[in-house]
């Protein structure tokens with residue numbers, strides 16, 4: 001573990017940064033008092049990179065992801081996605097950017113229970129006002145291994161299958177950046193492997209950028225680079241590490 | 256977005272069942288009021304028993320011929336009641352629909368957040384909610400209209416030959432009234448859904464990720480401003496409930512609570528937690544964990560609690576104020592009648608013959624005259640009296656002029672009527688008598704009002720005999736001869752009663768009449784509110800399966816959860832009822848003051864039974880409709896269900 005200031009990942013494919021965080025801070029204010037969830041994070045996610053973010057519980061991982069994706073506004077600092085500064089966008093512009101450029105996968109599968117698998121996957125396209133092409137939907141369903149399940153409803157699928165529907169839904173708009181928060185948190189190891197394989201494939205085959213928050217060293221090992229977050233600050237990184245190395249670094253951080 | 260609306264309505268059947276039933280019943284009542292009104296409009300009274308008169312014209316209106324029906328076969332009483340039923344139903348419908356939609360939106364924050372996350376704009380969310388509302392509203396309005404059409408003949412059969420419509424009513428063409436009812440239903444639904452949709456549009460993508468789907472405690476500034484405006488309006492209306500408003504005080508007392516209810520509902524997310532905190536003190540002190548849980552559930556989601564409290568608040572405040580106002584109005588009527596009668600004996604029916612035991616008999620002749628004004632002509636109650644005798648048997652205190660001149664073509668007018676029409680002593684009032692003779696009556700006196708004893712127009716007995724030869728004395732006031740005890744005399748004269756007994760009978764009659772009106776007005780509203788209360792609470796509980804499962808997993812027993820729901824719904828019910836009580840008491844105190852000024856010793860009848868009954872019914876409904884689905888859910892929610 002190299003506890004130095006974060007550097008540009010050498011192993012990532014060259015190219016302009018897909019996502020740029022510049023001195024992000026985030027303070028939550030509530031009746032109970034203020035919490036500094038992020039205390040100045042600067043980082044460039046290269047196009048086509050797969051980055052895992054790890055850290056103890058409460059270290060600000062989810063907050064980082066939400067600020068990076070424009071779901072929440074950082075207290076200070078800027079976020080630039082594919083050259084667009086999120087700060088100046090209004091709610092509708094943010095939404096349009098989100099549906100064009102970003103895909104989301106979360107621990108809770110977040111599917112609409114009333115829609116079939118097919119309709120869930122096609123929903124982002126419908127929201128843009130486009131009529132989804134049957135072939136496109138079938139193709140992403142195949143890609144995640146759910147061919148033949150198009151007519152099912154989420155309740156009729158296993159957890160792993162539901163998460164694959166969520167990935168298919170993220171894939172269908174061909175986003176440039178994937179945001180994943182504990183995508184395998186509720187899955188067994190075999191199913192987790194399939195899900196992580198899908199994310200890996202997105203970077204390898206389509207040059208999409210993946211930012212994944214996880215607490216599982218095995219999952220983190222799918223990424224080229226693991227960023228460590230501690231108390232709202234970047235505490236270092238590991239490149240192409242094994243699960244054992246990552247686990248050791250984590251226990252250092254927590255200890 | 257309509258594609259989504261269609262799918263989600265199906266999914267949220269339990270949420271929308273509430274709105275559906277509420278709106279269908281609302282449109283049913285509106286439709287019924289509309290078809291019945293159409294039937295009364297289509298009804299043409301017997302033409303023979305009417306008088307044709309020409310109005311005076313002037314002030315920009317030309318004289319015109321109008322027909323004034325002479326008989327009692329008049330359906331305007333029913334029309335008035337129907338329009339009131341329509342107004343109240345419409346009001347409660349808007350109200351219930353707005354709160355059920357608000358509730359549906361509040362319990363779906365996560366879903367909206369998710370849609371926003373995957374790219375729905377706020378506008379798309381708004382349109383989706385409106386689309387859902389439209390789908391539900393269409394189905395509900397058509398159902399309600401169909402039911403109204405089926406029920407119309409039944410209602411008309413019931414309403415025919417009653418005090419309100421002493422004629423036979425036949426259904427008229429239903430298309431226009433039902434179209435109006437359906438349109439009103441759609442409009443009401445859209446109005447109600449609008450604010451809910453706007454709120455749904457404000458849900459952020461991040462709400463899909465937050466752990467609890469807890470709503471923010473904030474309440475929009477627009478809502479606060481409107482709430483305060485309505486509150487100010489209600490307060491202004493309250494200040495108008497004063498003695499000088501006369502007869503207008505009772506309608507004011509009936510409509511002010513509605514404005515007050517709107518104000519309190521708008522401000523409910525602020526008011527409900529406040530009152531809730533108060534009532535929670537004894538609750539937490541008496542109970543163990545379940546009361547504490549109930550308290551935090553009610554306080555942590557003020558919007559949700561406000562939606563649940565709204566229908567209870569509405570019906571308790573409106574019904575309570577109406578019942579109390581009418582009762583106080585009847586008390587005041589009883590006191591007025593008591594003060595207006597001076598004779599110790601009243602004889603109902605034909606006047607008693609003079610005898611040695613009788614000093615004087617005031618046998619007035621009741622008749623009706625058509626009063627002709629500039630642009631209308633109206634049938635008025637009048638009585639032919641002998642002023643010399645009547646001045647001894649009843650209160651005919653003269654405000655101006657003199658009763659001595661009540662001979663020939665003259666009239667004495669009650670103070671209220673004189674006020675309305677600005678009559679002064681010396682004015683001439685053109686009238687047409689039942690024998691069709693037009694006469695100009697000169698005002699010789701303005702006398703004190705005596706509702707229930709004296710009509711607004713008093714004419715000389717001879718004039719009445721001359722122009723209304725068929726008029727019969729219906730009640731007379733009798734002064735016994737000196738030394739004759741009234742109690743003895745009563746036993747000898749047929750139809751005689753002690754004045755005190757007669758006064759009590761009259762007051763009873765007023766109360767009975769009020770009761771009929773109350774049943775017609777409040778019946779549908781109460782039925783409707785009952786459905787609404789049951790609805791919102793049912794929906795609320797059915798949405799909580801997940802919470803129950805989790806609590807069971809944590810070791811809560813079904814009995815503990817049931818107790819929690821019991822306390823929760825009682826707390827919400829108590830909050831709503833205490834606000835309703837405040838409104839009722841305020842209106843009651845004001846109307847009492849307005850009604851008793853100038854009259855001494857007005858009896859006070861508080862209809863405790865009915866008022867407590869309303870409160871108890873609201874509470875039972877609230878608790879019952881929260882507990883029933885909970886019991887059902889708990890039976891199907893073994894802790895193991897949390898795993899799937």
Ligand SMILES: Nc1ncnc2c1ncn2[C@@H]1O[C@H](COP(=O)(O)OP(=O)(O)O)[C@@H](O)[C@H]1O
Nearest residue numbers: 028030035037056057058059060061062063064
């Ligand atoms: N909506 C919120 N309001 C207040 N505090 C929050 C909120 N979300 C997160 N926090 C706090 O911010 C810190 C970081 O949270 P989070 O980013 O969720 O951590 P992680 O995902 O690493 O567990 C924690 O101390 C948490 O309690």
Ligand SMILES: [Mg+2]
Nearest residue numbers: 061062063181
């Ligand atoms: Mg987290």
